[in-house]
Amino acid sequence: MDILGQASTNLLNGITIKEDKKTEEIDVGVATFECRITYSKKTREIAEQLTEAGNYILRSNKDEKEFYTIINTEIDTKERDIYIYAEDAGMDLLNEILKSSDGDGVQRTCTEYVESAIYDSGFEIGINESDDSVKKFLEFDEQTASERILDIMKNFECEVSYSFDIDRLAVTNKYINIYKKRGKDTGIQLREGREIDGITIKKSVENLATALLCTGSEDASGVKISLQDYKYDDGDFYVEGHYLKSRKALARWSRYVNPDEPNKIDNAGHIVQTFTYDTVDQKELCEQAIKELKKKCDIERNYEIEITHLPEDIKIGDIVNVVDEAGGLYLQSRLLKLEISIVDGTQTATLGDYLIRESGISEKVEQLTNQFKNLSENQTLYTWFAYADDSFGNGISLEPEGKEYLGTCVNQSVKTPDITKPEIYKWTKIKGESATLLMIDSSQGLAFKNNAVSTILSVIIYHGSIQITNISKLKEVFGDNAYIQWKWKRTNEESYGIISSNDSRLINDGFSFKVSPDDVDVNVTFTCELIV
Structure with a gap:
C-alpha cells in the first residue's frame, strides 16, 4: 500500500494518461477502469514499476475517489505506451476460489450468504437493503467469490456494488453494498441536441419467447416441482400444465397464420423456452416466471446514448427521461451501463427496462422547436x-x-x-x-x-x-x-x-x-x- 507515483490526464510534466475508460454495469456490480499511459526512454522503467499487475490504483476525478486493482497490463514498445485493465472488486474476491456447496439443509438470508462468501477478504457489508426475513436454501458450484456474490444477488433479486472509504491516499474500509434495486427515479430529462449527442437504438428477438416450461427445486420427496395443477390467469399470462403462456405474445408472434386453427398440437405456434428457479413454492415459481416472460415476450430494446453533459446527480441504476424530438421518441428508462472517458470527454450510457410513452412534448413546444431550428439554419451571424x-x-x-x-x-x-x-x-x-x-x-x-x-x-x-x-x-x-x-x-x-x-x-x-x-x-x- 505504498504510494509509488502518479499519472494524470493534465500534468504538464510526468506520466500522461492518453486514453481512459471507466465502466459501470448494473448486472455485473464490479466497476472497471482501463487506460493507456505513455512513456519515454527516461520514464519507461518507472512506468513499468507503477503499472505492475497486482498494484492498486487510487483514481480521483473531481469528487470521485475510487480504488481499483490492476488485473492485466500490456506493454507496447512500438507505441511506447502501457495498457492497464483494473477492477474495483480486487483480487480478494476476483481470484478467491470458493468450493462447491450442496448445502447443509439450512435456509439462510442474503446477508448470511454474502458474509460467508467474503469471509477473510477484507470486505465488509456496507449498505444492506436485503430482507432478512427471507431465507432460502442455495447450492453453488465451485466459483470465485465475486461470481458467487452475483449468484446470491440473482437468487434474492438484489443488486450489488463495491465502495471504499479513502482518507487522503489510504484506503480505510472496503464495502460490498446490497440494494433491492440500485438507483432512483430522478425525473431528469436528457434531450437530443442538448445533453444527448446521439442515440443508437438496438432491437433484438434473439431471446424471444411466448411461453416458458417452468421447473423449481426438488421437494421433500426428491421430485422437482412444476406448475402442474397450479391455477393462474390474469387475461394475458396464464398457466396451462407445466407451462406459463402469454396470449398477447402468441397473437403477435405465433408461428402459425391462424393460432386457433383446428387440430393444432399442444403449444401450437408458441415459442417455448425453459425456466428454472430455486424454489419449492409453486406461487413463487409462477411469480418469477411471469417476470421472466415479460422480458422475453416482445422485442428487446436497448438505447445507447452519447451524452455531452451528464448531470452530476445521475448514477448507475437511476431512471431518466430521454427525449428525441426528431424521432418522436419520449421514454422513461433505467441507466444500465455507463462508460466515461475523461481524456476523450465522452460519456456513453446504455438504457433499458424502458417505458415508451405516446408523447411527452406538446404541439406548442414542437412548433417553437421548429421555429428556432429554421431561425438558426437560415440566419447569418x-x-x-x-x-x-x-x-x-x-x-x-x-x-x-x-x-x-x-x-x-x-x-x-x-x-x-x-x-x-x-x-x-x-x-x-x-x-x-x-x-x-x-x-x-x-x-x-x-x-x-x-x-x-x-x-x-x-x-x-x-x-x-x-x-x-x-x-x-x-x-x-x-x-x-x-x-x-x-x-x-x-x-x-x-x-x-x-x-x-x-x-x-x-x-x-x-x-x-x-x-x-x-x-x-x-x-x-x-x-x-x-x-x-
Whole structure:
C-alpha cells in the first residue's frame, strides 16, 4: 500500500494518461477502469514499476475517489505506451476460489450468504437493503467469490456494488453494498441536441419467447416441482400444465397464420423456452416466471446514448427521461451501463427496462422547436467590434482613437454593433491606435471528439482601426518583409517547431491553416506570430 507515483490526464510534466475508460454495469456490480499511459526512454522503467499487475490504483476525478486493482497490463514498445485493465472488486474476491456447496439443509438470508462468501477478504457489508426475513436454501458450484456474490444477488433479486472509504491516499474500509434495486427515479430529462449527442437504438428477438416450461427445486420427496395443477390467469399470462403462456405474445408472434386453427398440437405456434428457479413454492415459481416472460415476450430494446453533459446527480441504476424530438421518441428508462472517458470527454450510457410513452412534448413546444431550428439554419451571424477606455467597457465607442481596449461580441443576428451594453463584449487591451492584436478563429469550434479534428484556423490582425486578413494589406501596413509564422508543439515537448511557408496546409499566404486528424497525436498546440 505504498504510494509509488502518479499519472494524470493534465500534468504538464510526468506520466500522461492518453486514453481512459471507466465502466459501470448494473448486472455485473464490479466497476472497471482501463487506460493507456505513455512513456519515454527516461520514464519507461518507472512506468513499468507503477503499472505492475497486482498494484492498486487510487483514481480521483473531481469528487470521485475510487480504488481499483490492476488485473492485466500490456506493454507496447512500438507505441511506447502501457495498457492497464483494473477492477474495483480486487483480487480478494476476483481470484478467491470458493468450493462447491450442496448445502447443509439450512435456509439462510442474503446477508448470511454474502458474509460467508467474503469471509477473510477484507470486505465488509456496507449498505444492506436485503430482507432478512427471507431465507432460502442455495447450492453453488465451485466459483470465485465475486461470481458467487452475483449468484446470491440473482437468487434474492438484489443488486450489488463495491465502495471504499479513502482518507487522503489510504484506503480505510472496503464495502460490498446490497440494494433491492440500485438507483432512483430522478425525473431528469436528457434531450437530443442538448445533453444527448446521439442515440443508437438496438432491437433484438434473439431471446424471444411466448411461453416458458417452468421447473423449481426438488421437494421433500426428491421430485422437482412444476406448475402442474397450479391455477393462474390474469387475461394475458396464464398457466396451462407445466407451462406459463402469454396470449398477447402468441397473437403477435405465433408461428402459425391462424393460432386457433383446428387440430393444432399442444403449444401450437408458441415459442417455448425453459425456466428454472430455486424454489419449492409453486406461487413463487409462477411469480418469477411471469417476470421472466415479460422480458422475453416482445422485442428487446436497448438505447445507447452519447451524452455531452451528464448531470452530476445521475448514477448507475437511476431512471431518466430521454427525449428525441426528431424521432418522436419520449421514454422513461433505467441507466444500465455507463462508460466515461475523461481524456476523450465522452460519456456513453446504455438504457433499458424502458417505458415508451405516446408523447411527452406538446404541439406548442414542437412548433417553437421548429421555429428556432429554421431561425438558426437560415440566419447569418455577425461578430461585433467596439473600443473602450478600460476592461469594463467605459467610454465605449465604435472608433478606436484614444481607446486602449478592443471588445468582441460573437454570434449576433444583426450586422451593426450595439454599444448600449458594454458587459456583453469581451475586452482585450490593445494600448491605443498603434497597438497590434493577432487573433485566431476556428471554423469548427475548439472542442473535438478523440482526434477527429477537422477545422481551419484563420488569422485576423487588428492594428489600430485597421483590420488585416490578407498578405497584401499586411505588407501595406508593416512593409514588404512582414509575414505570418505558424509553429507547433507536441505534448511534453519543450520547444516549438516551425511550419514551413511551403506547407500544403497553409492557405491564403498563411492567414489560414487547415488542421486534420493526421496533425494531432493526443494533444498538439498550434501558435501563430506576426513577423515584421
